[in-house]
Amino acid sequence: MNIGIEKAYSNLINSESRNFFILVILFILGVLSYVYLCVIKVLRLIRTKKQISYKVPIISIGNITWGGTGKTPFVIEIARYLKERNVEVAIVHHGRSYQDEVKMMADKLGDIPVFQEKTKRVSIEKAVSSKVVDVIILDDGYQQWGIKKEIEVLCLNYKLPFGNGFLIPRGNLREEITAIKRADIIVFNKADNYSEENMLTEDVKQYNSQAPIIFSRYKVKEAIDILDGTAIDLDVLRNMEGAVLTAVADPDSVINTLRVLGADVKQSFLFPDHHDFSKEDLFKVAADLDREIKNIFITEKDYIKIKDKIDIVKKAFSGNKVFLIKINLEFLKNAEALFGRLDILLARLNG
Numbered sequence: 001m002n003i004g005i006e007k008a009y010s011n012l013i014n015s016e017s018r019n020f021f022i023l024v025i026l027f028i029l030g031v032l033s034y035v036y037l038c039v040i041k042v043l044r045l046i047r048t049k050k051q052i053s054y055k056v057p058i059i060s061i062g063n064i065t066w067g068g069t070g071k072t073p074f075v076i077e078i079a080r081y082l083k084e085r086n087v088e089v090a091i092v093h094h095g096r097s098y099q100d101e102v103k104m105m106a107d108k109l110g111d112i113p114v115f116q117e118k119t120k121r122v123s124i125e126k127a128v129s130s131k132v133v134d135v136i137i138l139d140d141g142y143q144q145w146g147i148k149k150e151i152e153v154l155c156l157n158y159k160l161p162f163g164n165g166f167l168i169p170r171g172n173l174r175e176e177i178t179a180i181k182r183a184d185i186i187v188f189n190k191a192d193n194y195s196e197e198n199m200l201t202e203d204v205k206q207y208n209s210q211a212p213i214i215f216s217r218y219k220v221k222e223a224i225d226i227l228d229g230t231a232i233d234l235d236v237l238r239n240m241e242g243a244v245l246t247a248v249a250d251p252d253s254v255i256n257t258l259r260v261l262g263a264d265v266k267q268s269f270l271f272p273d274h275h276d277f278s279k280e281d282l283f284k285v286a287a288d289l290d291r292e293i294k295n296i297f298i299t300e301k302d303y304i305k306i307k308d309k310i311d312i313v314k315k316a317f318s319g320n321k322v323f324l325i326k327i328n329l330e331f332l333k334n335a336e337a338l339f340g341r342l343d344i345l346l347a348r349l350n351g
Contacts, residue, residue, distance in 0.1 A: 006272060013171055014164050026170065033170040040143075040175060047146035052121070056128050057135055057150035057345060062142025064179055065163045066172040067273060068250030069155040070189035072101055073218070073329045075139050076108050078153075081339065083112060085346060088134045090127040092120055092141075098274055103304045120144055134349055142182075143174055151341060154183035157250070158191035158215070161200060180207040185338055190253050191215045192260055194332050212337030218257045219330040223323045226303065227314055232323070238262030242295035242323070245285055246302050247271035254299055257327065266293055276305050282316040289320070296322045 013029065015022055059078060063069040075091060082089045091109075093102055093116045102114050113130070115123035120138065124147070127133055138144065142154060156162075163172040180186065186204055188194075194215050201213050224231045241264045246254050251270045258265055269285045271277070289296075296317060298306070303324045306313055313322060331338075 013166065013169075029170040030166070033167040036168055037176065044145045044175075051146055051148045053148040054124060054128055054136070056133050057349075058124070058138050058141070058147065059135060059151045059153065059342075059345075060138040060141030060144065060147075060149040061153045061155060062138075062140055062144075063155050064142060064173055064175045064177070065157065065161075066168075066174065066249070068248075068253070069157045070187075070216075070218070070253075070329075071140060071155050072105070073327070074153065074155060074187065074189070075137055076105060077329050078338075078342065079105075079109055079112050079137055081342060082135055082137075082346075083109070087346065087349070088132050089137060090115060090130075090133045090135075091137045091139060092116075092123040092127060093139045100274055100276075100301050100304045104301050107300070107304070121147065135345070142179075150345060152182055152184045153187060153338075154180065154185070154211075155187045155189050156204075158188040158194065158200070158217075159252075161188065161203075178207050180204060183208055183211045185214065185341060186211045187214045187216060187338075189216050189329075190250070190256075191217045191332055192256055212334055212341075214334045214338055215332040216329050216335075217332060218253065218327040220257060220261050220325055221328045222326040224326070225321050226298075226307070226310065226324050227317070227322055234261065237323075239264060240295055241266050241293060242297050243267035243269060243289060243293050244297050245269045246297075246299055247273060247275035247277070247305070248299060248301055249273040254297075254325075258297055258325065263297070265297070266290065277302070277309070279309070279312050279316075282306070282309070282312055286316040286320075289317075294320050296320055297325050298322060300324065300326055 012025065061071050061074050063071060079089050079091060089112050091105060091112060091114045093114050102116055105114050115127045117123040117126060124136060127136055141149065162177050165171060167173045186208065188200060204213060220234060222231060223234060223237055239262055244255055244265055248254060251268065255265050255268060267290055
């Protein structure tokens with residue numbers, strides 16, 4: 001979706017306007033949301049009754065809202081944890097789109113295979129038959145009702161866990177909030193302003209009182225100038241003025257992570273999630289960059305899409321520095337619940 005259309009749509013579904021025309025559109029979207037709800041209830045019922053079990057345990061990482069909940073970093077974190085314990089892991093990703101995320105996983109995880117066939121079932125079957133696999137991590141698997149899972153991890157965005165409270169297309173919920181009850185583990189990610197006094201835990205416990213609740217956020221671990229390959233001390237980023245160039249689902253999280261570190265983000269150039277930067281995109285950003293800004297910040301997901309265009313990047317941003325910001329997942333509370341559950345699975349596999 002074009003970023004302009006995406007913003008306009010977001011503004012519309014979150015509008016508090018009493019304009020008659022807008023109210024009519026929201027009413028129509030509300031009716032469509034009801035139709036959507038009826039459809040997913042039927043599909044969920046049918047597929048749950050016909051669930052397929054596989055001989056390899058499946059750990060699902062998913063959400064109940066459109067993107068931006070931090071599933072991919074959790075997939076990477078769990079894959080690393082299992083690999084360090086000599087478990088043969090395979091990752092099943094989305095369909096054949098989203099090559100940026102697949103390549104990023106490959107960069108971070110090395111020899112852990114990522115399967116990305118037409119459907120997740122085909123990917124699982126290929127993973128199971130391709131080699132010895134002990135565990136499969138299913139990325140974006142919460143709505144895969146027809147697949148039996150060993151552990152169901154639900155990721156929620158700490159800032160807006162339930163979107164605007166409405167289902168697609170009136171809102172961005174993929175399922176009703178009550179679907180939280182299926183989760184074995186619940187993660188509030190991007191919890192930069194985490195507080196022990198927050199009410200989110202109580203909100204979630206209304207629907208699921210059994211699942212442990214974990215809080216996490218992103219933390220910058222390294223910054224590299226991709227134009228000359230040098231790493232810089234993170235202290236240098238503090239108070240550094242710069243612009244963000246990114247194509248991710250939740251650019252506000254990128255900006256906020258930099259600001260938490262201390263960087264002074266003056267401008268942002270935002271593209272749709274998974275957008276593949278063209279030569280024209282890069283030169284347009286360079287032309288629109290304020291003259292006093294000499295530093296550009298990009299994410300690892302963005303770097304995947306421009307690393308084979310470094311010569312173009314150098315020409316577009318001549319006289320500037322382009323910093324690749326690498327992040328780690330930082331657990332703020334209850335991480336032992338996640339890793340404890342994984343250890344139980346490992347014990348069973350080794351038993």
